[in-house]
Amino acid sequence: MAFRTKNLFEKTTKLVRSYSSDKIYTHMSLTLNEQTGIATLELAKPPVNSMSFGFLSQLAAAVQQSEADKYKGLIITSRSSGVFSAGLDLKELHHPDSDRILNYLRRLQDVWFQLYDCSTPTAAVINGHSIAGGCLLALSCEYRVMVNSFKIGMNEALVGVPVSPMFIACMQSVIGQWEAEKALLVGRLFTSEEALGVGLVDEVVGGKSEGVCKAEGYLAGFREVSARARGLSKRYLRQEVVRDLVRRREEDVKKLVEIISSRGVQDSLGEHLERMKNKK
Numbered sequence: 001m002a003f004r005t006k007n008l009f010e011k012t013t014k015l016v017r018s019y020s021s022d023k024i025y026t027h028m029s030l031t032l033n034e035q036t037g038i039a040t041l042e043l044a045k046p047p048v049n050s051m052s053f054g055f056l057s058q059l060a061a062a063v064q065q066s067e068a069d070k071y072k073g074l075i076i077t078s079r080s081s082g083v084f085s086a087g088l089d090l091k092e093l094h095h096p097d098s099d100r101i102l103n104y105l106r107r108l109q110d111v112w113f114q115l116y117d118c119s120t121p122t123a124a125v126i127n128g129h130s131i132a133g134g135c136l137l138a139l140s141c142e143y144r145v146m147v148n149s150f151k152i153g154m155n156e157a158l159v160g161v162p163v164s165p166m167f168i169a170c171m172q173s174v175i176g177q178w179e180a181e182k183a184l185l186v187g188r189l190f191t192s193e194e195a196l197g198v199g200l201v202d203e204v205v206g207g208k209s210e211g212v213c214k215a216e217g218y219l220a221g222f223r224e225v226s227a228r229a230r231g232l233s234k235r236y237l238r239q240e241v242v243r244d245l246v247r248r249r250e251e252d253v254k255k256l257v258e259i260i261s262s263r264g265v266q267d268s269l270g271e272h273l274e275r276m277k278n279k280k
């Protein structure tokens with residue numbers, strides 16, 4: 001089979017350089033299967049694929065590449081066998097520099113808009129724990145296959161930070177208002193099986209390769225469908241959520257910076273980081 005592992009940054013060097021001070025393409029790889037036209041984006045930032053500034057920049061470049069090259073599909077998964085993504089990099093949020101946190105949250109918004117609103121068909125193979133921002137990443141895709149025995153959800157309530165509108169909108173659009181409220185207000189993490197029960201994921205499988213097959217099956221379902229019509233329909237279906245968040249994006253960012261910088265939230269973040277350190 002003809003596989004081409006693309007160093008994203010060959011084609012998107014300009015974009016990535018202007019986005020990121022990180023070394024080029026260190027946190028993920030994008031592999032295109034030229035026979036199917038489906039690309040796999042494998043997150044590879046040990047130990048837990050936390051979403052640092054550089055990670056978000058590379059994710060943005062990958063999604064942009066998928067759109068520009070008109071991939072038939074994009075599968076997002078993790079190289080780690082235990083963690084899909086631990087969400088936002090807590091080190092970016094703890095004792096932040098005021099300009100950096102502003103730009104970090106803007107970058108997160110940009111990536112989310114790009115992925116959520118892209119016309120490329122997307123699927124997530126969640127082959128490990130998927131927490132908060134990690135869950136957002138999976139929910140922004142169209143289809144989710146999860147490997148059993150892991151946890152997924154948005155734990156902000158337990159971290160002591162508010163769930164932001166973007167995260168709420170995504171959760172609501174997948175599991176509905178009531179289930180989203182019940183989960184988000186207590187920071188519930190679902191097991192793979194519970195996630196299937198509530199509709200947070202579409203399938204549960206025994207391992208990553210089975211998950212990739214299921215995701216490919218979902219994406220192959222569009223072979224006979226006009227890519228243009230499909231892409232436009234997806235955008236129309238998602239436009240209400242996007243419009244609202246675009247309209248309020250600057251207001252949301254500024255409010256969040258204020259909240260994150262507050263003493264109470266900084267104390268909670270510090271305690272959360274301490275708990276993680278001490279769990280060993």
Ligand SMILES: CC/C=C\C/C=C\CCC/C=C/CC(=O)SCCNC(=O)CCNC(=O)[C@H](O)C(C)(C)COP(=O)(O)OP(=O)(O)OC[C@H]1O[C@@H](n2cnc3c(N)ncnc32)[C@H](O)[C@@H]1OP(=O)(O)O
Nearest residue numbers: 047050086087088089090129131132133161164252253276
């Ligand atoms: C305008 C609107 C725009 C945007 C709004 C955005 C944001 C609003 C702000 C608030 C929102 C936040 C959303 C988030 O995503 S916050 C992050 C929440 N995530 C977590 O709490 C995950 C915590 N991690 C875990 O539970 C476990 O690590 C995990 C289950 C993922 C894996 O467990 P495992 O046992 O395999 O590994 P650990 O030993 O726990 O961890 C290994 C090392 O990794 C470090 N780590 C873990 N998670 C993070 C993280 N999220 N960020 C940074 N670092 C992380 C952990 O401390 C260990 O480090 P060392 O001790 O080895 O140094």
